[in-house]
Amino acid sequence: MGKINLCFFEPIGNTFGSERSMIELIKEISTNEKFFNKINTVCYTPKDSGINELLKDNKIKFYTWHKVDLHKRSKLRIFLHALKLLWFCFSRNIDVLHVNQTGGLAYGLFVKKFLPNISLVCYSRYYDDHKIYVKYGAKLNRIGSIICVSQKQKRDLIEVLPDYESNFRVLYNPFKLKLENISRSEFQNKSNFVVLGRIASEKNLMFIIKSWPKVVGSVANAKLEFYGDVVSDYDVKYLESLKSKILELKLNKLIFFKGYVKDPKDIISGSRAMILASSFEPMGRVIIESFMNNTIPLVSSYDTGALEIIKAMNLDKLVFERENSVSLTNKISMIEGLDYKSYMDIIDTGKKWIINNLDIEGKIADYFNIVSGS
Known part of the structure; x- marks a missing residue:
């Protein structure tokens, strides 16, 4: 040939x-x-x-x-x-x-x-x-x-x-795999929760925002940061509705839109957890990026490629019920309560699957x- x-x-x-x-x-x-x-x-x-x-x-x-x-x-x-x-x-x-x-x-x-x-x-x-x-x-x-x-x-x-x-x-x-672990002190410096991806309705960002009062009731002063861009007029209107809801819920000191970032590595590694509530994800690249940068992802129970990967990793404990604020809050509280070893055990489980499959x-x-x- x-x-x-x-x-x-x-x-x-x-x-x-x-x-x-x-x-x-x-x-x-x-x-x-x-x-x-x-x-x-x-x-x-x-x-x-x-x-x-x-x-x-x-x-x-x-x-x-x-x-x-x-x-x-x-x-x-x-x-x-x-x-x-x-x-x-x-x-x-x-x-x-x-x-x-x-x-x-x-x-x-x-x-x-x-x-x-x-x-x-x-x-x-x-x-x-x-x-x-x-x-x-x-x-x-x-x-x-x-x-x-x-x-x-x-x-x-x-x-x-x-x-x-x-x-x-x-x-x-x-993926090109770079799987260095973080130290105990780096783990202790982790803060905030992040959502990474395009600002679009299928990402179910409104659900996360509406759930945040319950989250704050369980994890005091929990901050949420969105990183992503808009690519259509419809997405612009959706972003405006999200910001209006934040003001309505008086969460403007806890929830922030940070815009698009070219290299999110430091943002991911510095966060406590990444949240993916999408109703549609062919695969969910951010799930892999999350593990690679030593941050636990939380995934909704929508039947998506992201859920498929989490289940393949045998990490069902990271799945929250779709459109269920109590379930999301419970998972965030679980993550918040993990010590260094328990947190890194979950990360290592995900990394092993990535090494073998991606x-x-x-x-x-x-x-x-x-x-x-x-």
Whole structure:
């Protein structure tokens, strides 16, 4: 087999949790000494996107285009962009087209209609991706591989796409593992509780805020910090409603919005616990980041990829009942009462699972097998 020509295509340029993990995986496989002579990677993304920043200084060729707003651009404009991608793949003899995001999937399926021999690898982050498959999939003899980031996500998609069950592959987000422990004094300096992620309604941030009076009644002066950005007009309105609720509950001296941070490592490691109340999480990258930075995560009982991972770690004690303020308060009180050894025992349990399942070296091989059809 000659070199595989892989095109990584992302029409929007997002670098949020799940996308960031897959971008980092592609960076590694394109530079790893075991695989760089087997795969030739080009990246086709918007100008000035975060992806370009993440992949700079690597042996990856960049080709850029103007950013596409899939919700606001005309159908004609999007169609013209799809034609550009089709020509890009044809002229460069692309063997594998790896697409991110719902919009990227639509472009990928368009290309595959005209270049059926291309293997289309779809990194499926959103559940709504199935709508595009239903619309276009019946016209295709072979899609290629559809990468899911959890067994939960795979089950959801198979329910609406039973004919494509054999196409699905589960590939957990990989990580470069740096698993140093913290000292007893560093543990004693831990304070506050944090929520890390995009400001969006599916993160159930309003539930956490409404629960905080009960939390404060159990853990005096417990402070809560939100770290994340807004990416749509709807999210801006949601953020305004959250701030209004904080004022209504007179919690403005205990709850704070800190905005987006590029590297949250110190924020995570300095917190007592991270709270994830999401009703939708394909995997929940922040759960892994929490353990890697020696902070216990608390996860809601919503059926998500994050819950799947916590259960795989046999750490059900970290799960609170969804939309249940008393349950969340009890879990926070439990964390607050742990001594250094008990706290680190939980961290070590999570880290052992991460080492066995998410090491990027193993995921590089898995990803190569997917794109090469092995």
